[in-house]
Amino acid sequence: MSAIGEPKVVKKDKQKLEDARKKxxxxxxxxxxxxxxxxxEVWKKAEAEFSVQKMIWQSLSLQRGAKHQGTAAMIESKLxxxxxxxxxxxxxxxxxxxLCLERNQGLDLLGVAMIESIEAIKSAALHADARQELAKMLEKAAEELSSGIVSRRGADLIALLGDCGIQEPKLESAIKAxxxxAYDNGE
Known part of the structure; x- marks a missing residue:
């Protein structure tokens, strides 16, 4: 940062910038x-679990009574x-x-596999927002590099990478590299 709080602007070799932009x-x-x-993948698995869950509800509908049938129907509708x-x-x-998880508390209407599928979806959705933001940041940085000017800080990326939940070290390393x-040792 400069003395007046503006981002550091650095001129770099055009070929290096073009290579970095492509990356x-x-x-x-x-x-x-x-x-x-x-x-x-997470939705495909959840749909398969949901099919199994519906069969379980059908087989238990007579044993559990009207209250459980109503709650199961509401959960099924939400799913x-x-x-x-x-x-x-x-x-x-x-x-x-x-809402399905909330209604299920204490009633044991959702099987463990269905609950795990729901949690996987929630986790993937949470990471999707951060990954979308990161992809936009990378594209914006690439556009900036087209002008031959570098004015972003590596800390911007590192902070966002932590929120993305990328479980592929190769991709994470490629993004960092x-x-x-493009941005001088991430500083």
Whole structure:
């Protein structure tokens, strides 16, 4: 930072900047692809668990009585809503899943595998927001590099990387390497 609080601006070799820009764009694309893949996987697993859960509810409906049947029907309705809307409105789908977990407390209407699937969806959704923000940051940085000016700080990236929950060391390393190549040792 300069004395007046402006970001440090550095001129770099045009070829190095172009290489760094390409790496940043590539990392943003890879991040979005992995984010989409993770969403597909967690929802596919949840849908399979939901099918099993419905069969369990059908077999238990006579044993548990009307109150449990009503609660199970409400949970089933919320789960169906979440499955149908997650691609269009992930936040509403996650909210519906939260309601399912809340209504299930003390009633044991959701199996362990279904609860784990819901928790995996919630975790993936939480990370998706941070990953989307990181991808935008990488793309914005790449656009900036096109002008030949460097004015971002590596700390911006490091703070956001921690929130992304990237469980692929190779991708995380590639993102850091692309950032460092563009932004002088991440400072």
């Amino acid at each position: 940043l764009v590539s990392c943003a694309k890879a991040l979005r692809a992995r984010m989409a893949k993770e969403q597909v 169906e809503f979440a499955v149908q809307t997650h691609a269009k409105d992930l936040a509403a789908a996650v909210e519906a899943l939260d 692309a950032w460092v190549a």
